[in-house]
Amino acid sequence: MKRQLFLSPHVHVYEVEYGGHFTKVLHHAIFNYCYFLTGESWKSLWGLITKGELSYMELPVEKLIREHILVPSGYSAGALVDHLLRTTDYLNRPSIGIIYVAFSTKCNLACDYCFVMNNMPDSYAPTNTNNIQFDQIRNWLASFLQTKDDRIEDKLSIIGYGGEPLLSYQKLDALFSELKYASSNSRVLDFELITNGTLINESAVEFIKRHNVRLAVSIDGPKIVHDTHRRTRENKGTFDLITKNLSRLAENDIHFGISITLTDDNRSVLSNFVRSLQSRFGVQSVGINLMLYGGNDSPRAKPTLDNRALQEAYLASKAIGVYEDRLGRKVDAFNKKGSVYHKDCGALGHQIVIDPDGSIRPCQAFLGSKLHILGHVNTHCPQDILESEELASWTHICPLRRQQCQSCPAVGMCGNGCVFDSEMRRGSLYEVNEPFCYHTLESLQFCLKEAYMESVEKRGMTAPDISAVGIQDRTFQYSEMYERR
Numbered sequence: 001m002k003r004q005l006f007l008s009p010h011v012h013v014y015e016v017e018y019g020g021h022f023t024k025v026l027h028h029a030i031f032n033y034c035y036f037l038t039g040e041s042w043k044s045l046w047g048l049i050t051k052g053e054l055s056y057m058e059l060p061v062e063k064l065i066r067e068h069i070l071v072p073s074g075y076s077a078g079a080l081v082d083h084l085l086r087t088t089d090y091l092n093r094p095s096i097g098i099i100y101v102a103f104s105t106k107c108n109l110a111c112d113y114c115f116v117m118n119n120m121p122d123s124y125a126p127t128n129t130n131n132i133q134f135d136q137i138r139n140w141l142a143s144f145l146q147t148k149d150d151r152i153e154d155k156l157s158i159i160g161y162g163g164e165p166l167l168s169y170q171k172l173d174a175l176f177s178e179l180k181y182a183s184s185n186s187r188v189l190d191f192e193l194i195t196n197g198t199l200i201n202e203s204a205v206e207f208i209k210r211h212n213v214r215l216a217v218s219i220d221g222p223k224i225v226h227d228t229h230r231r232t233r234e235n236k237g238t239f240d241l242i243t244k245n246l247s248r249l250a251e252n253d254i255h256f257g258i259s260i261t262l263t264d265d266n267r268s269v270l271s272n273f274v275r276s277l278q279s280r281f282g283v284q285s286v287g288i289n290l291m292l293y294g295g296n297d298s299p300r301a302k303p304t305l306d307n308r309a310l311q312e313a314y315l316a317s318k319a320i321g322v323y324e325d326r327l328g329r330k331v332d333a334f335n336k337k338g339s340v341y342h343k344d345c346g347a348l349g350h351q352i353v354i355d356p357d358g359s360i361r362p363c364q365a366f367l368g369s370k371l372h373i374l375g376h377v378n379t380h381c382p383q384d385i386l387e388s389e390e391l392a393s394w395t396h397i398c399p400l401r402r403q404q405c406q407s408c409p410a411v412g413m414c415g416n417g418c419v420f421d422s423e424m425r426r427g428s429l430y431e432v433n434e435p436f437c438y439h440t441l442e443s444l445q446f447c448l449k450e451a452y453m454e455s456v457e458k459r460g461m462t463a464p465d466i467s468a469v470g471i472q473d474r475t476f477q478y479s480e481m482y483e484r485r
């Protein structure tokens with residue numbers, strides 16, 4: 001029996017070219033299902049779409065229907081989006097799994113691109129938690145951990161932040177001990193620090209070992225590159241000090257990840273730098289950060305160059321068994337067929353941040369401002385925070401809720417990007433963020449090429465170098481055969 005099927009409006013048709021051969025790629029933008037079709041298979045599928053006939057039965061048509069690649073007449077793409085938005089729990093209610101604690105907004109460095117410091121008013125003076133505030137914050141967090149509420153996850157990461165968190169490590173030490181005790185019958189905790197790496201002395205090492213703290217240390221490249229941006233308040237470079245401290249961590253068997261901010265100065269050296277980190281310190285993971293908005297005078301992101309450098313560094317890291325997190329998380333999302341990567345950022349309902357004075361907010365980048373405060377440890381109990389309207393509206397943010405994103409070819413691996421950056425550049429948390437869009441779309445192209453190379457290898461052929469593969473979105477050529485709503 002003839003049955004007419006259509007390509008779902010969420011399916012994009014790409015053409016991959018390599019060495020004069022053309023392969024069609026079908027990619028479902030929401031679920032990331034992906035098929036590579038030779039000329040014959042594409043002809044067969046096209047026959048089914050245009051005449052309701054398959055010329056031969058090589059294609060797994062039932063599977064393509066189950067995966068929403070082929071859809072019957074009357075199929076509603078909007079209904080699929082509504083269904084996902086309605087039934088995905090964490091898009092509709094907070095689910096807290098991360099707590100940032102900043103006991104000080106003070107930092108011993110003066111990096112020129114710091115998005116926290118550069119967005120503070122000129123009159124801003126760094127603040128520290130005093131002893132009374134410390135007791136209030138500690139008691140509030142202990143009660144948060146003991147609160148029975150399914151909007152708080154069973155496993156929580158407590159992250160020391162700042163400013164530089166090791167400036168107040170004695171407070172963090174006392175807090176972590178207290179929280180371990182408070183959560184012993186309720187929740188599993190792990191501890192983390194995001195540090196500039198300059199203050200890792202012997203006492204800090206003891207503290208790190210005592211609580212099994214995971215570390216993310218910022219270092220941007222070889223000495224000449226790193227010292228360009230990451231300097232002390234006395235204008236001295238910090239590379240030598242940080243690498244000495246990384247050696248101390250390695251000698252003490254403490255694993256750490258590295259956080260690198262992409263600048264004009266380190267793009268061309270990233271791959272070699274990751275290799276040197278691995279051979280010198282045994283580093284197993286790196287995160288390469290795209291520059292966030294740090295005011296008009298601070299260094300700017302350059303999306304085309306940044307993404308090219310990121311992809312090269314990702315491949316170089318992968319080749320030596322190091323996980324690169326920035327592109328790595330997009331690749332993971334692309335490879336997780338059938339599930340949608342709705343959120344790339346914890347601030348969208350997955351985390352809270354405690355300021356030095358006990359204010360509570362969703363995002364650490366607004367530290368030092370009066371913006372986006374959900375409540376305060378003195379006046380709001382954990383339930384008040386979980387029920388806050390502002391937290392609900394951050395939780396609600398998701399690309400699928402935006403009309404313009406619903407037709408984006410990368411919507412299923414986007415995760416929305418950084419809403420702080422959106423507010424700084426576009427004046428609203430809810431706006432799309434062009435540099436992150438560019439990164440996501442480039443990441444999709446990269447994933448499609450990687451998947452194509454794997455498919456070539458599976459057919460027993462030698463995979464080409466990724467830079468030799470060309471890919472183009474041909475969706476528009478076939479769009480009249482889509483069942484549009």
Ligand code: SF4
Pocket residue numbers: 345346347348362363364365417418419420421
């Ligand atoms: S909004 Fe941006 S700065 Fe804030 S937590 Fe999310 S990614 Fe980080």
Ligand code: SF4
Pocket residue numbers: 399404405408409410411414415416432433436437438440441
């Ligand atoms: S935010 Fe940008 S990349 Fe993400 S779905 Fe929307 S348009 Fe696509």
